[in-house]
Amino acid sequence: MRARDIMSRPVVSVDTTATVLDAVTALTEHGFAAVPVVDDGDRVVGIFSESDGLRAEHRRDAPVTEVMTPLVEVTTPDADVAKIAERMLAKHLRSVPVVEEGLLVGIVARRDLLRTMVRTDDVITANVRGLLDKYAGSRRQWTVRVADGHVTVSGEFADTAERSLVGALVRTVGGVKDVVIAAGMPAAIGWDD
Known part of the structure; x- marks a missing residue:
């Protein structure tokens, strides 16, 4: 995985x-x-961090260039994410600007690196479960399975209208590619993986 795959953009800068x-x-x-x-x-x-801000607490009107950290660690869009993580850990960096031909094009923060640890399907599953939980309340009667963004919801539905409603709700979750509603299958007790 490369920096371009996980970097945040557009970048807020000063x-x-x-x-x-x-x-x-x-x-x-x-x-x-x-x-x-x-x-x-x-x-x-340069880079201006929370620490720089705290150190300059009584210099609110001072130019940011007087308190920023100069000599910034930067990376490129093609940089390997594992190498970026190693560098960030070794140098205690919270974020690394991403530059291409010298220009700022993104930033990799610790949270961007952490997101790579969570499988997209796991996130989709959790979001679908949360949404259906809000809808069904204590009637947790469906099994949710997600594979590569394809969601299958199975179990008992009150009628075709509820089946359609559940399908429509699931389609609102980010990352969902398609939804299959498998009605009439035995419902699980609670949510199933």
């Missing part, structure tokens, strides 16, 4: 004319641990 307050606002409004600092050509010249 430019070299920003103040510490501007950078802190970018961090807090978006829930990031760090934001790249870019010049007027969109080239990464």
Whole structure:
């Protein structure tokens, strides 16, 4: 897997004319641990982290370039994710900007790396189960199976309208490619994997 497969984009960044307050606002409004600092050509010249913000607490109007961390670790879109993770762990980095031909094109954060550990089908299954749980309440009567984004819901349904409704609900879950409603099969007790 490559950086391009997991990086977040578009990247929230601040430019070299920003103040510490501007950078802190970018961090807090978006829930990031760090934001790249870019010049007027969109080239990464530093990174502003939560730690930088805390150290500059009484310098809100200071230029971000005075408190940012210069010498930023960057990577490319083709970089191997395992190598990025190793580098981030070894150097205690929370995120690494992704540059292509010197320009900022994305960022890989720790959460992006963690997402690779969760299989997409597992996420889809959990989301479908949660949605059907809200719909059915204590009547948990369906079995949910997901394979490569293809969802099968089996069990007893009150009627064709409920079968159609369940199918429509499942189709609203991100990552679902198609849905098969297998009515009339024995219902499981609780949710089944």
